Structures are given as structure tokens and as C-alpha cells.
Amino acid sequence: MTRIVVSLLIGLAAGIGLGLYIGWVQAPVEYVDSPLSMLDQPHRDDYTVMIAYGYAADGDLTGAVERLRRLQVTSVPDYVQALTERYISQGRNVADIRRLVALAEAMGRLTPLMEAYRAPAP
Amino acid sequence: MARNYRISWVGLLLGLIIGLALGLTYAWLIDPVVEYDTQPYQLSAEARRDYLIAISLAYRADGDLRRAVERLVELRLPGDPFQAVANAACDLFLQGVDNNTERNTIEAMIALYGPQGRSGCADQSGLFLVTLATPTPFPTAIPVTPTLVPPPTKTPTAAAPLLLTPPTIAPTRTPTEVPRVDDYIIANIQTFCSVTLAGVIEVYVQWPGVGDQPGIPVRVAWDGGEDRFFTGLKPERGAGYADFQMEANRSYTVELPGRSRRSNPLAASPCTTESGERSTTSYRVVFRRS
Numbered sequence: 001m002t003r004i005v006v007s008l009l010i011g012l013a014a015g016i017g018l019g020l021y022i023g024w025v026q027a028p029v030e031y032v033d034s035p036l037s038m039l040d041q042p043h044r045d046d047y048t049v050m051i052a053y054g055y056a057a058d059g060d061l062t063g064a065v066e067r068l069r070r071l072q073v074t075s076v077p078d079y080v081q082a083l084t085e086r087y088i089s090q091g092r093n094v095a096d097i098r099r100l101v102a103l104a105e106a107m108g109r110l111t112p113l114m115e116a117y118r119a120p121a122p
Numbered sequence: 123m124a125r126n127y128r129i130s131w132v133g134l135l136l137g138l139i140i141g142l143a144l145g146l147t148y149a150w151l152i153d154p155v156v157e158y159d160t161q162p163y164q165l166s167a168e169a170r171r172d173y174l175i176a177i178s179l180a181y182r183a184d185g186d187l188r189r190a191v192e193r194l195v196e197l198r199l200p201g202d203p204f205q206a207v208a209n210a211a212c213d214l215f216l217q218g219v220d221n222n223t224e225r226n227t228i229e230a231m232i233a234l235y236g237p238q239g240r241s242g243c244a245d246q247s248g249l250f251l252v253t254l255a256t257p258t259p260f261p262t263a264i265p266v267t268p269t270l271v272p273p274p275t276k277t278p279t280a281a282a283p284l285l286l287t288p289p290t291i292a293p294t295r296t297p298t299e300v301p302r303v304d305d306y307i308i309a310n311i312q313t314f315c316s317v318t319l320a321g322v323i324e325v326y327v328q329w330p331g332v333g334d335q336p337g338i339p340v341r342v343a344w345d346g347g348e349d350r351f352f353t354g355l356k357p358e359r360g361a362g363y364a365d366f367q368m369e370a371n372r373s374y375t376v377e378l379p380g381r382s383r384r385s386n387p388l389a390a391s392p393c394t395t396e397s398g399e400r401s402t403t404s405y406r407v408v409f410r411r412s
Contacts, residue, residue, distance in 0.1 A: 007130040011137020018138075019145015029154040033166040036173070040159035046193070047176050054179025054230065063223035070172055095184070 037072035044071060048083055052099035061106050081109040088113055163198035170197055171210050178207060178230040187361075190234060191337045191352050201380070203352075204337055207235040208242030215244040225250070238337055306382040309410035313403050315393035321369070321402035323376055323388060327353045327362040329411035334362025338409075341379045342366045350379070370402045382409055 023029075031038070039047065048068060055064040065076050073079040084100040087093075094117070101117040104110060110118065149155075162173055174197070181190040194203040211231035219225050232245045244250065306327065323342060327335040336354025343349075353364040368374055368390035377384040385407060393403045 003128065004130045004133040007133030008137040010129070011134040011139075012141040012144075013137075015138040015141020015143070016145040016148075017141070019142045019147075020149050021145075022142075023146045023149020024155055029150055030164070031160065032164050034160040034164050034169065035166060036169040038160040039165070040161065043160075043162055043196070047173065050176035050180035050193075053183035054176065054226075057179065057183035058226045058230075060223055060226055063226060066223065067172065067176065070169070099183075 035072070036070045039071075045083060045087075047071070048080065049096045049100065052080075052096070052103040055103050055106065056099045064103060065107075077104070077107040077109045080104045080107055081111065084109075085111065085113050088117065162193075162196045165197075170199075171213070173197060174207055174210050175227050175231065178234040179227070182230040182233045187336050188354055191354055194337075195352060202240070202339060204235045204238040204240045205242075207231050208240045208244070211235070211244040212242035215242075215247060219249075238335075303380065303383060304412055306378050306409040307412045308382065308385055308407060310406075310408040311385065311388070312406040313393075314406065315395050315401050315403060317395055317399050317401050319404050321367060321390045322404040323366040323368060323374065324404070324406045325353065325364045325366070325376060326360070326406070326408045327364075327378065328408065332411070334360050335411070336361040338362070338381070339379055340364050340366075340376065342374050342376050343384075344372055344374045368402070376405075376407055378409055 036047065048071070051064050051067050054067075055061060068076045068079070071079070080100065081104050084097065084104045087097050087100055097117050098119065101110070101114045102119055104114060105118060162170070165173060174194075177190055177193045180193075181187070191203075194207075197203065197206075199206040208231075211228050214224065214228055214231075219228065228244050229250050232250055235242070236245055309328075325340050327338045327340075329335050334353075336352075338353045339350055340353060341348055341350050349366060351364055351366070353362050359365075366374075366376070368388075370390050370392070373387040373389045375384045375387055388405045388407075389403065391403050393401055395401055
């Protein structure tokens with residue numbers, strides 16, 4: 001009887017360990033119904049750049065802010081300003097930076113760092 | 123007297139099974155890994171629609187189809203991604219268009235899928251005036267080269283808004299058509315032997331009188347697997363071009379899923395080039411709109 005109980009406990013411990021390893025490392029839960037706010041950093045950045053392009057084409061600031069709110073950032077202008085300055089400091093695509101700067105400026109967040117990428121007044 | 127410490131295999135197996143079940147239950151249900159780095163394809167239906175809208179807005183502004191397709195591919199939409207945009211625009215339209223933002227959104231989506239020959243209830247409503255996406259130059263602070271102002275014409279003409287009649291839609295097709303398996307025929311399959319392009323399937327998707335077709339999904343299948351990709355992702359080779367690298371000594375079929383029939387097996391067999399070098403057979407497959 002002791003032999004069976006000891007074997008059962010050894011198996012149980014090994015099984016739990018194996019189950020946790022599979023469930024957390026090898027085959028973790030894959031979320032498929034995530035909100036936009038859960039996007040990874042590169043795609044959050046890209047989403048924001050796309051919205052900035054949209055704003056550059058249609059001038060619809062309300063729509064741009066509304067779409068960026070779906071990222072559930074604390075403050076959309078703060079977020080756009082931070083992203084724009086990060087793009088500038090990282091030397092990213094100039095066309096993307098210009099659109100981001102235009103959006104940041106429309107939100108009243110034009111900083112000295114952005115000046116060089118700013119569109120001239122019409 | 124020596125005690126018997128031999129393991130009971132039945133007990134061990136039973137414990138292992140119970141333990142595995144407990145471990146998986148805990149790891150998957152009670153305390154799953156919290157995921158922060160969600161990819162676009164993992165988004166909810168609503169969030170994916172927001173992402174589609176963003177892709178459409180960007181495309182209307184920059185006219186960069188390759189970039190738009192790359193972004194669409196990341197969503198891993200089932201079926202035709204451009205038709206998915208059309209369906210999403212239709213859903214938005216049916217929900218009602220109450221303001222300029224919603225109107226802008228739908229018009230941007232039509233500007234993306236319309237020129238690709240797709241259609242939905244939004245564009246069929248005739249309520250949206252859509253200009254085709256063209257790269258719009260963004261004003262720069264420091265002009266590099268001065269440009270001369272063209273002289274005014276004697277009879278200036280107002281630029282009329284372009285009603286959605288994409289030039290890429292053949293006049294014989296109605297906007298309500300759905301993809302059919304005989305939309306495209308395999309017009310030609312050529313083999314060639316090259317050291318630099320060894321074991322490659324080159325796919326060309328053409329529409330006579332219209333041009334090469336970008337953003338068309340292509341499926342290559344082999345025994346035990348398949349790969350899907352889009353035309354137009356290598357614009358330097360042409361808008362309707364895509365390719366696939368085969369493994370030697372394996373057979374593959376190629377098709378435009380839902381829009382063409384499957385090719386005969388294409389074998390990645392050994393071949394000898396004209397200069398006598400050994401390589402793997404490559405194929406050039408041309409799909410043509412029927």
C-alpha cells in the first residue's frame with residue numbers, strides 16, 4: 001500500500017510540474033479577443049502612425065482622437081507627443097514623423113524637437 | 123529484513139495523469155500567462171475593424187498598396203482581405219452614418235477595396251464620393267528644389283469628385299460578383315533551371331487590359347503543409363508578382379484560393395543549367411483573369 005501511495009505522490013508531483021511547464025511555457029493560453037489597448041508596442045506605434053496619416057489626409061482631429069482613445073492611453077496628446085519625440089530620436093521614417101508632428105501640433109503639443117519636421121503654414 | 127522500495131507503475135501513471143490535469147487546469151484556467159504583446163490577428167472583431175479602418179485611412183493618404191497589404195496580412199483575415207474591408211465598410215454603413223468622421227471612414231475603406239475590384243453595400247449605395255488613393259505630397263518645411271508655378275489655363279475646370287467606378291473593374295463584371303473558382307485560369311506554367319533562382323515558384327497574376335493584380339492571396343500546398351501569401355509584396359518584380367521557395371525533391375501545388383483551380387503538382391526536381399551546373403527546377407506560373 002505504501003508503495004502505491006509513494007508512487008502516486010511521485011507521479012502527482014511530476015504531473016503537476018509537467019502541466020505547469022506546458023501550460024505556462026510550451027503552450028500558454030493564446031488570447032484571441034484582445035482589445036486594441038493590448039497591442040504590442042510596434043503595432044501600437046504603427047496604428048498611431050496610420051491614424052496620423054488619416055488626419056493628414058482628412059483633417060478630422062475629432063476622429064483621430066476618438067480612434068486613439070481606443071488604445072486606452074491616459075492622455076492622447078501626451079501619448080502622441082511622446083511617440084513623436086521617440087520616432088524623431090530614433091531616426092524613424094521621415095514621412096511618418098511629419099504626419100505625427102502634424103497630429104501633435106493639432107493637439108497643441110508641438111515641441112522644439114518637432115520644429116524641423118513641421119509643415120509650413122499655408 | 124530488506125523492505126521492498128520498487129515503484130508501482132500503476133500508481134505512478136495515475137499520479138502523473140492526475141498531476142498533469144491539475145497542472146494544466148491551474149496554468150490555463152486559474153492563473154494563465156498574462157499577455158501584453160498582442161499581435162493584430164489576436165484582436166477582437168471590433169478591434170480588428172478599428173485596425174482595418176486605420177489601414178484604410180493610411181492607404182488613402184499615402185497610396186502605398188504594398189504597405190497596406192503588409193498590414194492586412196498581419197490581421198490574418200480569413201479569405202480575401204480586401205473583401206473583408208468591403209464587408210466591414212458595409213457593416214459600418216448599415217449601422218448608420220451620422221457624422222463626417224464616419225463618412226470619412228467609409229470613403230477611405232472604399233478607396234482601399236474599390237480599386238482591387240471588391241464591392242460591398244457601402245459603395246453600392248452610391249452615397250459616397252470617393253477619390254482614388256494617390257500619394258499626397260506632404261508639405262515640407264524646407265523645400266529642396268524650387269518648383270515653377272505652371273501658367274494658368276484659359277478655361278479652368280473644376281476637379282469633379284470621382285464617383286466610385288474603379289478603373290480596374292472590368293465593364294462586363296457587376297459590382298456584386300463574388301469570387302469564383304474560375305475567376306482566374308492558369309494561363310501558362312514554364313519551368314526553368316537557374317542557380318540563383320533554384321527551386322522557386324514565381325507567380326504572376328494578370329488581368330488583361332487592366333494590369334497586374336496586387337494583393338491577391340496565393341496558396342502553395344505540399345504534402346503535410348501549406349503557405350499563403352499575397353501578390354504585390356515585391357513591387358520591384360511587379361504588382362502582380364509573388365514567389366515561394368520550394369524544398370528540393372518535394373512536390374507542390376499552387377492556386378489562388380477560391381478564385382482559381384489548383385495546378386498540377388510542381389516537382390522541385392534536380393536540373394542542370396545551360397552552363398552545366400546542378401540546381402533545382404523552378405516554375406513560372408501565370409494566372410490570368412478569365
